[in-house]
Amino acid sequence: MEQIKTIQDLINCYKKLPSIGYKTAERLAYATLSLSPSDREEFIQAFTDANEKVKCCPNCGTFFDDVCPICSDPNRDTSTILVVADSKDILSIEKTNGYKGLYFTLKGTLSPLKNKTPETIAIPDLKKKVEQENVKEIILALPTDLEGETTALYIASLYKNNPSVHVSKLANGIPIGTNLEYLDNLTITSSIRGRISLKEGDNKNE
Ligand SMILES: [Zn+2]
Incomplete structure (x- = not known):
C-alpha cells in the first residue's frame, strides 16, 4: 500500500526541518495524527500564530512579535x-x-x-x-x-x-x-x- 497523499504532504513538510530525515518525518507525521483533537488544535493555533505574528528583524535577525x-x-x-x-x-x-x-x-x-x-x-x-x-x-x-x-x-x-x-x-x-x-x-x-x-x-x- 502506498502512503496516502495527505499524509505524504505532512511527511514532506516535516522533512523540510533541519536534521529530520524521512523516517523521523514519517514518525512525526503519524504522531501528529495520533494527537487528541484538542492537542491538534493547539498545534495548528501555535503554528498559525508563529506564522502570522513572528517577524525577523531586518536589522539584526532576531525574531520578535x-x-x-x-x-x-x-x-x-x-x-x-x-x-x-x-x-x-x-x-x-x-x-x-x-x-x-x-x-x-x-x-x-x-x-x-x-x-x-x-x-x-x-x-x-x-x-x-x-x-x-x-x-x-x-x-x-x-x-x-x-x-x-x-x-x-x-x-x-x-x-x-x-x-x-x-x-x-x-x-x-x-x-x-x-x-x-x-x-x-x-x-x-x-x-x-x-x-x-x-x-x-x-x-x-x-
Ligand atoms: Zn533587531
Missing part, C-alpha cells in the same frame, strides 16, 4: 556588533545577560562547495551596517567548524587595514562543532570576555 527588543533598546552599546550565523544563537547569548551590544545574523557561513559566497551570506550588508552605525568592534561568534573559521578570517581580512574597527572572535574553549545553544551561560560569558583579536598586533580584550 512586536518591536525588536534589541534594536529598540536605547541602552545598547551601538559601537559593538556581535555576528552570528544563525539567529537562534542570539537568544543563547542574550540569556547570559553579559552582552549589551548589537547583533548581526549572517545567512550561513562561506562555503564554495555550497555556492555560499560573501554576497549570498549578506557580508555586504554587514559592511554597510558597520559603516552606518560607526561600529568600533566586530565580535565573531561563528560556528567552530572549517566554514565558520574561513568566514571569520574573511571578515577579519576586510578590516585588516582599518585601524578604527577591531575584529575578534569568541575565545577558545568552545568545542569544535558545538552550537552555542548547548553551552552554559558561564562558558558563553567567559568566551565573550576572553575574546581573541583577529588583527595582528592588536590585543583588545575586556
Whole structure:
C-alpha cells in the first residue's frame, strides 16, 4: 500500500526541518495524527500564530512579535556588533545577560562547495551596517567548524587595514562543532570576555 497523499504532504513538510530525515518525518507525521483533537488544535493555533505574528528583524535577525527588543533598546552599546550565523544563537547569548551590544545574523557561513559566497551570506550588508552605525568592534561568534573559521578570517581580512574597527572572535574553549545553544551561560560569558583579536598586533580584550 502506498502512503496516502495527505499524509505524504505532512511527511514532506516535516522533512523540510533541519536534521529530520524521512523516517523521523514519517514518525512525526503519524504522531501528529495520533494527537487528541484538542492537542491538534493547539498545534495548528501555535503554528498559525508563529506564522502570522513572528517577524525577523531586518536589522539584526532576531525574531520578535512586536518591536525588536534589541534594536529598540536605547541602552545598547551601538559601537559593538556581535555576528552570528544563525539567529537562534542570539537568544543563547542574550540569556547570559553579559552582552549589551548589537547583533548581526549572517545567512550561513562561506562555503564554495555550497555556492555560499560573501554576497549570498549578506557580508555586504554587514559592511554597510558597520559603516552606518560607526561600529568600533566586530565580535565573531561563528560556528567552530572549517566554514565558520574561513568566514571569520574573511571578515577579519576586510578590516585588516582599518585601524578604527577591531575584529575578534569568541575565545577558545568552545568545542569544535558545538552550537552555542548547548553551552552554559558561564562558558558563553567567559568566551565573550576572553575574546581573541583577529588583527595582528592588536590585543583588545575586556
Ligand atoms: Zn533587531
